Amino acid sequence: MLKINNLVSGYGSVQILNGSSMEVKNQSIVALLGGNGTGKSTILKACSGIIRAWKGTISFDGEEIQNLAPHKIVEKGLVQVTQGKDVFPAMTVLENLRLGGFVLKSNINLKNNLEKVFNYFPRLNERKNQLAATLSGGELQMLCIGRGLMSNPKMIMLDEPSAALAPQIVMDIFKNINKIRKDGLTVLVVEQNVRMALLLADYGYVIKDGAINVEGDSKKLMYDESVKDSYLGGGGTTANV
Amino acid sequence: MFKKLRLTSKIENALMLTFTLIFLIFISISPDMNLESLKGVLIIGITVGIIYGLVAVGISLIYTGLDVVNFSHGEFFMLGAFTGLTVYNFLIDGEIIYKIFPEAYGWVGYVIGLFLAFVTMGLFGILIERIFLRPLTKKGGGYTVAGMGIIICGFGLSVILQNVAYVIWDPTAHPFHADLGLPITLGGVTLPMTYLWMLVTGFIVAGALYFFLNKTKMGLGVRAVAYSKVVSNLVGINVPLYISIIFGIACALAGIAGTLVGPTYQVVIYMGYIILLKAFAAAVVGGFGSLPGAIIGGFTVGLFETACAFFISGSHKDAYAFLLMIVVLLIKPTGFFGVQVKMKA
Numbered sequence: 001m002l003k004i005n006n007l008v009s010g011y012g013s014v015q016i017l018n019g020s021s022m023e024v025k026n027q028s029i030v031a032l033l034g035g036n037g038t039g040k041s042t043i044l045k046a047c048s049g050i051i052r053a054w055k056g057t058i059s060f061d062g063e064e065i066q067n068l069a070p071h072k073i074v075e076k077g078l079v080q081v082t083q084g085k086d087v088f089p090a091m092t093v094l095e096n097l098r099l100g101g102f103v104l105k106s107n108i109n110l111k112n113n114l115e116k117v118f119n120y121f122p123r124l125n126e127r128k129n130q131l132a133a134t135l136s137g138g139e140l141q142m143l144c145i146g147r148g149l150m151s152n153p154k155m156i157m158l159d160e161p162s163a164a165l166a167p168q169i170v171m172d173i174f175k176n177i178n179k180i181r182k183d184g185l186t187v188l189v190v191e192q193n194v195r196m197a198l199l200l201a202d203y204g205y206v207i208k209d210g211a212i213n214v215e216g217d218s219k220k221l222m223y224d225e226s227v228k229d230s231y232l233g234g235g236g237t238t239a240n241v
Numbered sequence: 242m243f244k245k246l247r248l249t250s251k252i253e254n255a256l257m258l259t260f261t262l263i264f265l266i267f268i269s270i271s272p273d274m275n276l277e278s279l280k281g282v283l284i285i286g287i288t289v290g291i292i293y294g295l296v297a298v299g300i301s302l303i304y305t306g307l308d309v310v311n312f313s314h315g316e317f318f319m320l321g322a323f324t325g326l327t328v329y330n331f332l333i334d335g336e337i338i339y340k341i342f343p344e345a346y347g348w349v350g351y352v353i354g355l356f357l358a359f360v361t362m363g364l365f366g367i368l369i370e371r372i373f374l375r376p377l378t379k380k381g382g383g384y385t386v387a388g389m390g391i392i393i394c395g396f397g398l399s400v401i402l403q404n405v406a407y408v409i410w411d412p413t414a415h416p417f418h419a420d421l422g423l424p425i426t427l428g429g430v431t432l433p434m435t436y437l438w439m440l441v442t443g444f445i446v447a448g449a450l451y452f453f454l455n456k457t458k459m460g461l462g463v464r465a466v467a468y469s470k471v472v473s474n475l476v477g478i479n480v481p482l483y484i485s486i487i488f489g490i491a492c493a494l495a496g497i498a499g500t501l502v503g504p505t506y507q508v509v510i511y512m513g514y515i516i517l518l519k520a521f522a523a524a525v526v527g528g529f530g531s532l533p534g535a536i537i538g539g540f541t542v543g544l545f546e547t548a549c550a551f552f553i554s555g556s557h558k559d560a561y562a563f564l565l566m567i568v569v570l571l572i573k574p575t576g577f578f579g580v581q582v583k584m585k586a
Contacts, residue, residue, distance in 0.1 A: 050474055074477030086472045088465055099465050102458070103477035151477055 001026045001155055001186045002047065002078070006056035009046045016042045018210040019056065024155070029177065029187040031201035031218065033194055033227070039210040040190045044157050048080035049073045061154065075103045077154035081147070083163050084140030089133035093124055096132050096143055100150030109152065117146040120176050138169035145173070145180075155186035162193045174200050198222045256572045264545070271552035281430045282548050288436050290543025291443030295498040296520035297527065297535035298450065299491030305467035305530045306487035309374065312395035314495055315517030316402035319510060321362045321496025322503040323410055325354035326417050333420065347420025351504075355442065358500040359493045366492025367485045373398060374488070375481075399513070406510040419504035435504040442501055446494065447536055453490075454532070463487055515559060519546075522566035527577050534578030541565070541577075 527538025
C-alpha cells in the first residue's frame with residue numbers, strides 16, 4: 001500500500017532522514033518506533049506532503065506521491081492523524097469532524113462516515129455539540145482519529161496516539177485501531193510506547209538517526225535486545241513500557 | 242497562578258467599567274445633552290461603526306489567515322469607493338440604465354455599484370495577494386513567518402495603489418451624488434438615505450459574512466485555515482487557495498464599505514488612510530484577530546467617536562478613536578474578545 005524508498009528529507013537546511021526505506025502492506029498495522037528526534041514524525045510529514053522529500057520516492061497505491069500537494073494526498077486516501085492537541089479548539093466536535101470530510105464531494109458520504117465514526121467512538125456522539133477545547137485528552141485523541149476517518153481513507157498514519165494518555169484510555173484507543181484495520185484500512189502507527197505498539201502491530205520498524213535500524217515481525221521485535229539498544233541509545237531502561 | 246490571572250481580568254473589567262462611567266457622566270453633563278441628540282448619536286454612531294467594523298473584519302481576517310497586518314487595506318476601501326462611483330456615474334449619469342429599464346431609480350445604479358465594488362475588489366485583492374504577497378511570504382517559510390518585508394510591502398502597496406488611483410481619477414475630491422431619495426425620519430431623528438443604506442447594507446453584509454463563515458463548507462475551511470495551516474493541510478484543504486479566498490473576502494468587504502461611505506462624504510484618493518487607522522483601532526479595541534470582536538470594536542469606536550464629536554468637540558473627531566484605542570490598550574491589552582491566544586506550531 002505504502003512504499004518508502006531511500007527517503008531523504010528534513011526541515012529548512014537541516015537533514016533529518018538519511019535514506020529510510022519501509023513498506024506497509026495492505027490491511028496491516030505497522031509500527032514505526034524510535035526515540036525522540038530520530039525522524040519518526042518527519043517520515044509521516046513527508047508522506048502527507050507537509051514537507052518535501054529531498055531524495056527518494058514515496059509511493060502510495062502504486063503511484064508516486066512525493067511531489068503532490070497535501071490536499072491531493074488526502075484525496076488519494078492517505079491521511080495523517082495528528083496528536084490530540086491538533087484539533088480546532090474553537091469549533092464544535094461536529095465541525096471538527098466535518099472538516100475531516102472536507103475532500104468529500106457529497107453530503108450523503110459525509111453522513112455515512114459520521115455514523116461510522118460515532119460507531120467507533122460513541123463518546124464523540126455524546127459530545128458532538130461541545131467545543132473541542134472542552135474535551136479530555138482521550139476524547140481529543142478519539143476526535144483526531146475520527147477526523148482522519150471522515151474522508152474515507154484507504155490508509156491512516158497515526159502520530160503517537162498514546163501520547164500523554166492514561167493506560168486505560170490507550171488500551172481503548174488501540175482496540176479501536178485494531179477494529180479499524182479489521183474494517184479494511186491500513187494503519188501505520190508511530191509510537192514511543194514500544195510494548196503497546198508492538199502488541200497492536202503486525203510488523204515493526206525501528207528508526208535511529210534518520211534511517212531504519214531494525215525491522216521485523218512484531219512478535220520477534222518484542223524480545224529483540226537490539227530494539228532496546230537502538231531505541232534508548234544503548235543503556236537505559238524501558239521506562240515508558 | 243490562575244487566581245492571580247482571574248484577579249487581573251477582574252481589575253481590567255473594573256477599570257473598563259470606570260472608564261465607561263466617566264465617559265457617560267462626561268457626556269451627560271454636556272449642555273447639548275437631550276433625548277433627541279442622544280438618539281441621533283446612537284444611530285449615527287452605529288452606522289459609522291458598522292463601516293469601521295466591516296473594514297476591521299477584513300484586517301482581522303487577513304491577520305488570522307496570513308499572519309500579516311495588511312497596511313494597504315485602506316486603499317481597497319478607496320478603490321472600492323471609486324469603483325462604485327464610476328459604475329454609478331456610468332449607469333445613472335450616463336443614462337445607460339434607462340435604456341434597459343426606463344423606469345429605473347437611482348438606487349438600482351447604486352446597488353449595482355455596491356455589488357461591482359464588492360466583486361471587483363475581491364478579485365483585485367486575490368490578484369494582489371497572488372502577485373505581491375505570496376512570493377514574499379514563501380521566502381519567509383510559507384505564510385508562517387511573515388517578517389518585516391511583508392509589512393513594508395503593505396506600505397509600499399498603499400502608496401502605489403494611491404498613485405494608480407491618482408492616474409485614473411486625479412487627486413481632486415469627487416462628489417458622489419447618489420440619488421437615493423429624500424431623508425427619512427426615524428424615531429424623531431432625520432436621517433439622510435445614505436446613512437440608512439450604510440446601516441442596512443452594513444448589517445446585511447455582516448450577517449452574510451457570519452452565515453458564510455458558520456454555515457457553509459467554504460466558511461468552515463476559512464476558519465480552519467485561519468487557525469492552523471498545517472492541520473488544515475492534513476484534513477485535505479487546499480491551503481494556498483483558501484488564503485487567496487480569505488484575502489479576496491477581506492478586500493471585497495473593504496470595497497463595499499468604500500461605496501457605502503462614498504455618498505455621505507466624498508470620494509478622494511486619500512480616503513483610505515484614515516479609515517485604515519480607525520479600522521485598526523476598532524480591531525484592537527475588539528481584540529485583534531477576533532471577527533466578532535472587530536464588529537463590536539467597530540461599534541464601540543463609532544459610538545465613542547460620534548458621541549465625543551457631538552458632546553465635546555467636533556473639531557477633533559479623528560483623535561477620539563485613537564484615544565479610545567490607547568485607553569483600551571492600557572487597561573485591557575487583549576481587547577474585548579482577544580482572550581483566545583493563537584497557538585503557533
